Amino acid sequence: MRAVAVLGATTLLALAGGQAFAGVAPTDSPEKAATVVTYDASGAEEFTEAVDGGADVWNESVTGVQLEPAEAGEQANITIVADDGWPRAQTTSLGNGRIWMGRQAVEEGHDTLRIASHELGHILGLPDIKPGPCTSLMSGASAGTDCTNAYPDESEKASVEDNFGTASYFKSDADFKRIPLTVGRVHQD
Template sequence: MLLRRIAAALCATALAAVGLQATSAAPATAAPRVLYYDASQAQEFRSVVDQGAQIWNSRVTNVRLVAVSAGQTPNIRVYADNGWPRTYTTSLGNGRWYMGREAVNDGYFQARIAAHEFGHILGLPDRRTGLCADLMSGSSAPVSCTNAYPNTREATTVNSNFASAAAVAPQVYAWAG
C-alpha cells in the first residue's frame, strides 16, 4: 500500500513537471444489496407484491428488491392465506411474509399491505402511530388510507440498515385487526 502511494505521488509530480494535472475518479459508491423475492405462492396478490417491491425500489438506494429468476434462491418468500398479514424474518433482508386476506377483506389497501410487509423484511418494526403518512403504522391507520410509500424517516432507516453490516434479530410481525 505504501509503495502504491509513493508511486502515485511520483507520477503526479512527473505529470506536474510537464504541465499536466493528474485527477482521480470520484470514489466508487457501493452497489445496492439485491434481495430476491419469490411471489409464486402469493396467488391473486402476485402483482401487488411486485408493486410493493417497486415502491421500495423507488424510495431507497442501498437495497433492491428483485423478483427471483429460475435457478436463483430467494431471500424472501411471499404467500397468501386467509389470516392477517404477517412477516417472519430470519435476518435482515431474509424471511417470509403473508398477504392475509382478512385485512384485504376488511378494506385495507393492498399495495400498502405489501409495502408494509416488505418494510419488516428491510428491518422496520410496526410503529402504530395511526398516521396514514407512516407506512409502518400498519392497521392503526384508517382503512381509508391508501398511502403505500415509506416516509423519509422509514426510507432513511432502511438505507442505513443496508449501508452497513447491521444485523437485525429474527422477528415475527403480525397485523392486529
C-alpha cells in the same frame, strides 16, 4: 541511492499484493452498489401484482437496497405466500424472511399495495409504528382502511438506507453477513 528507492518501491508494491495505488484521497461517501434482495411471489396468488408493486415502491424510495424477483430455480431471500389470516412478516435476518399476504385485512378493506409495501418494510428492518398516521407506511392497519399510502416516509427511508448502508464495511459480497435482526419474530399487522 536510486537502486534503493526502486527496490523500496518494488518491495512496497509486493507487500501490497501487487496492487498499485493512485494518489487520490478517499471520499467521504464512496459509491456503493445497492444490495440486491430477491423475492419469490409464486405463492402470493392474487396478491402477486401487489407484491411486485410493493417492491417497485421500495426500489423508487431507497438506493441502498433493491428488491428483484428471484430467477426460476433461484433461492430467494424473501418468500411470499397468500393465506386466509392477517398479513404478517417473519424476518430471519435483515433482508431475509417470509411474508404472508393475509386475506383477512383485504376483506376488511385494507389496500393490498400498502400491505405488501408494509410487510416488505419489516424484511428491510423496520418495526411497526402503531398507532400512527397514514403518512407512515409502518403504521400499518392502525391508519385505517381509508389509508392507501404505500410509500415510506422520510424517516422510514432513512432507516432502511442506514440498515443497508453498512454493507461497505465488508470486503466483498461473499463477506457480507449480518447478525439476525429479529430472528424468528413474526410482525403481525
